[in-house]
Every structure is written in structure tokens, then in C-alpha cells.
Amino acid sequence: MATTAVTSAGIASEAPRSDFGRILAQRERRFAAALLAPAFLALLATTTFPLLFLVYTSAFRMDLAMPFTNGFVGFENYQVLLSDDRFWTSLLVSLVYTGSTVALQVIIGLALALLVMDMKRGQGWFRVIAILPVVLSPAVVGMIWRTFMLAPEFGIVDFLAINAGLGSKNWLGDPTLAMVSVIAIHTWQWTPFAFMVLLASLASLPEDIYEAARLDRASAWQRFRRITLPLLRPAIVMVIIMRTMVALTAFAAIFTVTAGGPGTATEILNLYAYRKSFTELSIGYGSALAVALLIVTIIISGILFAMRRAK
Amino acid sequence: MSGQGQVSFRNIVKLHGQFAALKNVNFDIKPGEFFALLGPSGSGKSTTLRILAGLDAPTTGRVMIDDKDVTSTDARDRDIAMVFQSYALYPHMTVAENIAFPLEMAKLPKSEIAPAVKDAARKVKIDHLLDRKPGQLSGGQQQRCALARAIVRKARLFLLDEPLSNLDAKLRLETRAELKKLQRSLGVTAVYVTHDQEEAMTLADRMAVFMSGEIQQVGTPAEVFARPNSIDIAGFIGNPPMNLVPARYVDGDVIIAGHRLKTTATTAVERDVVVGLRPGALRMTEGGLGARVDLIEDLGDTAVLDLDCAGTMIRMRVADGNIPGEGDTISITARPQDIHLFDPATRMRL
Numbered sequence A: 001m002a003t004t005a006v007t008s009a010g011i012a013s014e015a016p017r018s019d020f021g022r023i024l025a026q027r028e029r030r031f032a033a034a035l036l037a038p039a040f041l042a043l044l045a046t047t048t049f050p051l052l053f054l055v056y057t058s059a060f061r062m063d064l065a066m067p068f069t070n071g072f073v074g075f076e077n078y079q080v081l082l083s084d085d086r087f088w089t090s091l092l093v094s095l096v097y098t099g100s101t102v103a104l105q106v107i108i109g110l111a112l113a114l115l116v117m118d119m120k121r122g123q124g125w126f127r128v129i130a131i132l133p134v135v136l137s138p139a140v141v142g143m144i145w146r147t148f149m150l151a152p153e154f155g156i157v158d159f160l161a162i163n164a165g166l167g168s169k170n171w172l173g174d175p176t177l178a179m180v181s182v183i184a185i186h187t188w189q190w191t192p193f194a195f196m197v198l199l200a201s202l203a204s205l206p207e208d209i210y211e212a213a214r215l216d217r218a219s220a221w222q223r224f225r226r227i228t229l230p231l232l233r234p235a236i237v238m239v240i241i242m243r244t245m246v247a248l249t250a251f252a253a254i255f256t257v258t259a260g261g262p263g264t265a266t267e268i269l270n271l272y273a274y275r276k277s278f279t280e281l282s283i284g285y286g287s288a289l290a291v292a293l294l295i296v297t298i299i300i301s302g303i304l305f306a307m308r309r310a311k
Numbered sequence B: 001m002s003g004q005g006q007v008s009f010r011n012i013v014k015l016h017g018q019f020a021a022l023k024n025v026n027f028d029i030k031p032g033e034f035f036a037l038l039g040p041s042g043s044g045k046s047t048t049l050r051i052l053a054g055l056d057a058p059t060t061g062r063v064m065i066d067d068k069d070v071t072s073t074d075a076r077d078r079d080i081a082m083v084f085q086s087y088a089l090y091p092h093m094t095v096a097e098n099i100a101f102p103l104e105m106a107k108l109p110k111s112e113i114a115p116a117v118k119d120a121a122r123k124v125k126i127d128h129l130l131d132r133k134p135g136q137l138s139g140g141q142q143q144r145c146a147l148a149r150a151i152v153r154k155a156r157l158f159l160l161d162e163p164l165s166n167l168d169a170k171l172r173l174e175t176r177a178e179l180k181k182l183q184r185s186l187g188v189t190a191v192y193v194t195h196d197q198e199e200a201m202t203l204a205d206r207m208a209v210f211m212s213g214e215i216q217q218v219g220t221p222a223e224v225f226a227r228p229n230s231i232d233i234a235g236f237i238g239n240p241p242m243n244l245v246p247a248r249y250v251d252g253d254v255i256i257a258g259h260r261l262k263t264t265a266t267t268a269v270e271r272d273v274v275v276g277l278r279p280g281a282l283r284m285t286e287g288g289l290g291a292r293v294d295l296i297e298d299l300g301d302t303a304v305l306d307l308d309c310a311g312t313m314i315r316m317r318v319a320d321g322n323i324p325g326e327g328d329t330i331s332i333t334a335r336p337q338d339i340h341l342f343d344p345a346t347r348m349r350l
């Protein structure tokens, strides 16, 4: 539309050229659409459709244990959800889990990146070793921690705790310690990701501005606060967004380590939805929980993206 | 805090692995002096400046500022302002914030910072760009912003690494004059890196000429121009630079292409020499050295002639209205005191 308006209002001698340009652009657009169509359809089939089906399911009572009660219930599942204490607890657990793991990943990752940047030798080795946890499957990581690290007496962490005079702890049996443990596990696995991104971003900062800042008499702390941090901001926000999405929907590591227990101490919302759907076989209510998680995720990512755009 | 700004380099060597960027550099700068480091690209000028600023440490040697050994003093504590060859502006700050940064670090009250920033920006003519980020400025505007950030602080030493290289000819002349005035009025010592010999000649009180990691001559621009120390300096300074012609010295005369010229320069014995002749010191006379005019470059008020003297190329500057035609044969000479002699083996002045 805009192109036509410009063309007709434009200088007459320019008309043939811009006409030609418009046809070209149109052809290009059609070609692009043809190229995109398969991917678009695949995306539609694998994400949009299941999502809509999920929302649809959440409006039904679908109880595989009591099939005779099944039927359309409208918003009933959501009404139940709002007064379900276990939902609110799991939401809180999700938020604590997400908030603390993301904060820890960014802080530790940034500290490591700053340290490694100053290393004269061995940077390459450090990167290779650091990336190892990331390439492991979360389920494997869960198993490693449950057996190698946290097992009473023999696990490395427990062994260290005993030697540090803290005594053997029931790392996965005590509600608070279990929460600390799953947070530590997630942080252990994913901090290298934050570290790699921030290191790459740090390495791309020009060196001369730090020299200028030194001559301008900025202390090391001022250089970090006034130069490094603002320049890393886009990378940090990006890491926060990506890691928040993942932490909100974390599953395998917690499932293999505590399965949400003891009790519901480490039961994040995702896990609750899973248990409801596939252990208690209440699929309609499980879907409602999943939709609630989706809404929470959308709200939080909305806030984060708004933060990204803000100055 | 701004002290004197006296600088001494004592036997400074800088190695990058096997490569010697600086080989035993010595010089002294007097307080309040405008000192230029002149030399071709890669000769070690920036290296010298960085060592003086404390951004790099010399491999051996001492750096003294105001009679204090600062070789191992951190850059932060040297009270030095610098304009980087690469500008080094803070990309996330506006021009105003960039200029204000050194003042904020010095913990100046806000009420003093704002007018100081305005003032510095006005001096380099970027006061209309204060709200822009460096990425939104042209190269020359960025360079002036870097300049403003350096002059806003009254440091005892003011280092400039080719600060005018990106300005257009007119702005360069204006800023050059402004810089000189500024340095005079502040009374600070300025060390100015350039590979533009005209810039060094016009700005500097004294200059050091660098050649591949060594200082070959220190002196006032007039001295260096009048008596270049070596063949390399002779071939670097002046526009166009000095003609360097192989010749033979015999008993108070030099013989160039079979022609004898009297010279006041003397050397003990008959020997091979390299004769240096400024293009502007050559004259057309009867009975001089015969030369054919190959090419004429007319510069408006003067012209530069490329002459062929029996196979040797000699350039000569002549005033307008006195220009022969291309292909003409002319005869040239030089006054005895305008003939410089160099040793072809050591490349030094005789």
C-alpha cells in the first residue's frame, strides 16, 4: 500500500524503476513464502496444535481412574486450581527454584568469566572442561548427583561435609536440603552456559576503553560498574531470559533426583502437572496446570523482554 | 595535583618476543614543552607513548616524571591524560558522559562537571553533539570527543596519539591551532605523536624523530630540518624530502654526475658520499649540473620538477612564473652551505 502511494506521488521519471522494484520485491516475497511454508506447517503441527489441544483438554474432566465422571466442565478445573494449596506451593517452589538458579548462574558465570578473562594461559582448557556439564543429559546429571555426590557417607558432597565437621546430612531427605540440592544441581549443570556466553561477550569488549578508563583514574570496581556491566547488559539479560525459560520448565534432573519429594518440597509446577496427569491420571486437571505454567512463563518472559527493551 | 610535567626516558627497551619495538630510547622533555614524536608507521611512536602513560611496561629502562621514577607506577597514579589513536570512547555513554567521566572519577561536584564538559566540548566544536553516542558520530567527531575528554581534566601530562588524523584539511588546521593555544594557556606538557612531518614542524617546540625503534634525532623542528642527522631523516622530512644523490667528495668539492659543486661541509679524505640537496635549495644557473625536465607537478604558487641528471632523479622546487617546459634541458646548482654530506656506510651525517 505504502509503496503505491509513494510511487504515484513520486517523481514521474522515477516511476518505471520503482515499479520494477515492486515487482521484484513481490516475486521475492512469494519465493520466500514458498520456502518458509513447510517449516511453518511443521511448526504449526508440532507446537500450535498441541498447545491448542492442551487448552481444549483443560476444559474437560478427563479422569482415567474414574472414566464415568468425564465430560465438559468449562472453567471448573481452573476454579479448583485457584483454591488448590498444592498448586500454590508448587508455583512458589517453581519461582524459588527459577529465581535462585538463574541468579546463581549469572553471578557465578560472570565471576568465572571475569576470572578466566584475566588468565594468561589455560583459557582454552578451562572452556573445554567448563562445557562438560552442559553436554550431559539432565537425567544423567541427576543420577550422577544422586549417587556420586549426595549419597550418604560415600557421596563427594557428603564426604566433604563430614570432613568439614558438619556431619553426614540427609541431602535429599530433608525438605530444605533437598531444595538446596536440586538448586545446586541445576546451577552446576547450567552455569557453564552463562559462563560461555558472558566470556564471549566479555572477550568482544574493546581493550582500549579499559586503558582509557585507567588513565581517567577509574578503580577496578568503577571500571566493572561503569563499563563492563553496562556493556555486558544485553548478554546478561539474554542469559537471564533463556535460563528462566528453561528453569521454569525444568524436569528431568529433579525427577531423577527427588521426583518432587520429600513430600512436595521440590515439586515444581511442571512436576505437579506431570504427577497429576500421569501418576494420578487426572488429565483434564493436569492440562489446566500446564496451561497455568504456560501463562506464568508468558508473563515472566513478557516482563523480562520489557526489561530488555528498557534503558 | 597538576605538577610540572617533566619527562625522561632512560635506556628504554621494549621487546615483543624477539622483535624489538624500541631499542634503547633516551630523551628528555622539559616542563610545558610541546614535544612531538615523529616517524614513519611502525617506528615505535605509539609504543613510546604507551610506556610513558603506564599502559605497557618497558622490558628494561626507567621512565622518570618530575624526577620521580614511575617505571612501575600504575597508569591511574601518573596524572596523565591521553587521546588514543583508536579514540577509545566509552560506547555506551553519550558524548557528554564520556567527557564527564574523568571528572566524575576525580569526584568533582556535579555543579562543576556540567560547565566543564560544555566548555571542553565547545573548544573542539562538538557542543551540539553532547547527547549522541559515539556510534552515531563520524570519525572526526569521535576524535574531537576523545580530545575533549582529555582536555577536560587538567593533567600534568597530555599525550596525543595522532589526534588529528581523521579530520578534514580545514578542520585539522583549525584544531591544530586550537590545540597549540590550549596547551600554551594551560601550560601543560604535551607529547604529540604524528607521522605527518608538517604537523610536527608547525606544532612542536622540539621533536624526536623515530626510525625503526630508535630515536635518530632530537631537536627543534628548524634544527632537524636544517641539519638532518641521517640519510633516513633527510629522506623523511620536508615535502618533497631532500634529494639523496651518490657522489664523490674530493677536496672541498662534491662530484655529481661528473659535475663539481663547492661545499662548506668537509670530510678528511677523498671518498664516496651521499649528497643531500633540498628541492627548494636548488637554483637554475648557467654552467651548472645539466638536467632534463621529466615531469612538472604544478602546486599553484610553486611547482616541483622531476629532473633527470645523467640517470639520477632529482626533484626541485621552483617559484611560479619561472617554470621550464617538460623535456627542456636546464642547468642547476646549489649554494655551498646547502649541500649536506652523509656517509653511505653508516648512513649518518658527515
Ligand SMILES: Nc1ncnc2c1ncn2[C@@H]1O[C@H](COP(=O)(O)OP(=O)(O)OP(=O)(O)O)[C@@H](O)[C@H]1O
Residues within 6 Å of the ligand: B016, B019, B020, B021, B039, B040, B041, B042, B043, B044, B045, B046, B047, B048, B085, B195
Ligand atoms: N603486541 C605486539 N606484539 C608484537 N609486535 C608489536 C606489538 N605491538 C606493537 N608491535 C610492533 O612494534 C612496532 C612499533 O609499533 P607502534 O604501534 O609503536 O608503531 P607506531 O610508530 O605508533 O606506528 P603508526 O604510525 O602506524 O601508529 C611495530 O612494528 C609493531 O608491529
Ligand SMILES: [Mg+2]
Residues within 6 Å of the ligand: B045, B046, B047, B085, B161
Ligand atoms: Mg601508532
